[in-house]
Amino acid sequence: MTEKTFYRDSWANIHLNHIAFNIQQLKQRLSPDTNIYAVVKANAYGHGDIEVAKTALEAGAPRLAVAILDEAIRLRDAGITVPILVMGWIRPEDVWIAAERDITVTFFQKQWLEQVKKMDFSKPLTLHMKWDTGMGRIGIREEAELIEVLHNLNDDRFKLEGIFTHFATADEAEIAYYKEQQTRFNQLFACFQAHWTKPVILHTGNSAASMRFPEEMKHFVRFGISMYGLYPSKVAKAEEPIKLKPAMSLHSRLIHVKKVPAQTAISYGATYKTDKEEWIGTVPLGYADGIIRKLQGMDVLVNGQRMPIVGRVCMDQFMVKLDQSYPIGTLVTIIGSQSGNAIEMDEIADYLDTISYEVACTISARVPRLYRE
Numbered sequence: 001m002t003e004k005t006f007y008r009d010s011w012a013n014i015h016l017n018h019i020a021f022n023i024q025q026l027k028q029r030l031s032p033d034t035n036i037y038a039v040v041k042a043n044a045y046g047h048g049d050i051e052v053a054k055t056a057l058e059a060g061a062p063r064l065a066v067a068i069l070d071e072a073i074r075l076r077d078a079g080i081t082v083p084i085l086v087m088g089w090i091r092p093e094d095v096w097i098a099a100e101r102d103i104t105v106t107f108f109q110k111q112w113l114e115q116v117k118k119m120d121f122s123k124p125l126t127l128h129m130k131w132d133t134g135m136g137r138i139g140i141r142e143e144a145e146l147i148e149v150l151h152n153l154n155d156d157r158f159k160l161e162g163i164f165t166h167f168a169t170a171d172e173a174e175i176a177y178y179k180e181q182q183t184r185f186n187q188l189f190a191c192f193q194a195h196w197t198k199p200v201i202l203h204t205g206n207s208a209a210s211m212r213f214p215e216e217m218k219h220f221v222r223f224g225i226s227m228y229g230l231y232p233s234k235v236a237k238a239e240e241p242i243k244l245k246p247a248m249s250l251h252s253r254l255i256h257v258k259k260v261p262a263q264t265a266i267s268y269g270a271t272y273k274t275d276k277e278e279w280i281g282t283v284p285l286g287y288a289d290g291i292i293r294k295l296q297g298m299d300v301l302v303n304g305q306r307m308p309i310v311g312r313v314c315m316d317q318f319m320v321k322l323d324q325s326y327p328i329g330t331l332v333t334i335i336g337s338q339s340g341n342a343i344e345m346d347e348i349a350d351y352l353d354t355i356s357y358e359v360a361c362t363i364s365a366r367v368p369r370l371y372r373e
């Protein structure tokens with residue numbers, strides 16, 4: 001007998017060829033002068049950082065972006081040598097490892113530069129400057145602040161390579177605020193150019209901006225959610241500026257099937273009681289896997305048909321109301337399609353009153369990812 005990599009009957013399929021397809025679609029939409037940062041933060045939105053990173057690089061995205069330093073180090077440890085940008089804040093005392101591992105870091109504070117200058121590191125530190133043009137999260141907001149920060153870049157170890165900003169509403173139908181952010185970026189850039197002569201690369205757009213306003217994108221875009229085959233919003237989905245193929249599907253199997261009489265309670269709290277005689281199936285996935293308790297009542301696919309989750313979702317299992325008896329081992333699809341019927345991640349996001357980003361990130365590390373080409 002050979003050992004398997006996992007022994008449970010629940011798994012996520014990750015279609016790496018769909019990730020490559022989605023990158024191709026965006027490339028065709030963008031100007032040839034605009035390149036792609038593949039955003040692989042949060043374990044590639046739950047899809048698997050290293051596998052997705054390698055696929056994205058092969059598919060023609062020359063650089064990677066993550067949220068935190070640890071994510072960049074993981075990619076370096078996996079032997080990935082392309083430029084990696086950490087888009088969030090890092091502690092000044094940690095810059096030595098960023099320099100050591102050739103990881104590009106983001107800055108936007110004078111105080112941060114002052115502290116970093118005192119640190120002991122010798123390799124050059126590649127920097128991207130973040131501008132807050134309206135997101136209100138991190139970044140330089142004012143021209144005076146920008147000028148002060150530029151004066152503090154006087155250290156031979158610093159290499160200012162890029163400047164970026166992030167849009168708050170690029171996925172919405174109303175584009176006035178998005179336009180204001182563009183204007184603010186251009187104003188700050190004019191100020192920057194009056195004080196800095198060396199070339200820099202600029203990147204502003206996320207998935208929404210890059211697919212909806214390709215002609216307004218700069219040297220790079222930061223392509224996250226749509227690389228995984230999901231639209232950033234309903235508006236973007238309806239407009240469909242590019243075709244996308246979802247990369248993740250989630251499956252399990254029935255591990256128990258029983259016929260119960262009317263008035264039988266199912267799961268914790270006995271919140272569900274059968275009306276009449278019913279077939280109930282048990283599925284070995286629960287909230288520890290990311291099937292959160294609020295999914296009670298949501299449909300899953302069994303035998304190509306929709307069947308509802310009944311009773312409370314447990315940590316490791318949930319129950320489903322079946323239309324008839326099915327054999328143990330019958331495929332249950334939570335996200336994805338079965339015989340022509342589909343449950344998209346967006347439908348689950350709607351049910352939970354959230355966005356697909358959150359659903360993808362919530363599928364926990366306990367669910368094995370199977371990589372398909």
Ligand SMILES: *Cc1c(COP(=O)(O)O)cnc(C)c1O
Pocket residue numbers: 039041087166205206207208222223224225226232
């Ligand atoms: C996550 C993130 C992105 C990617 O956004 P998507 O909407 O997933 O494309 C881009 N830029 C920054 C700064 C981010 O944090």
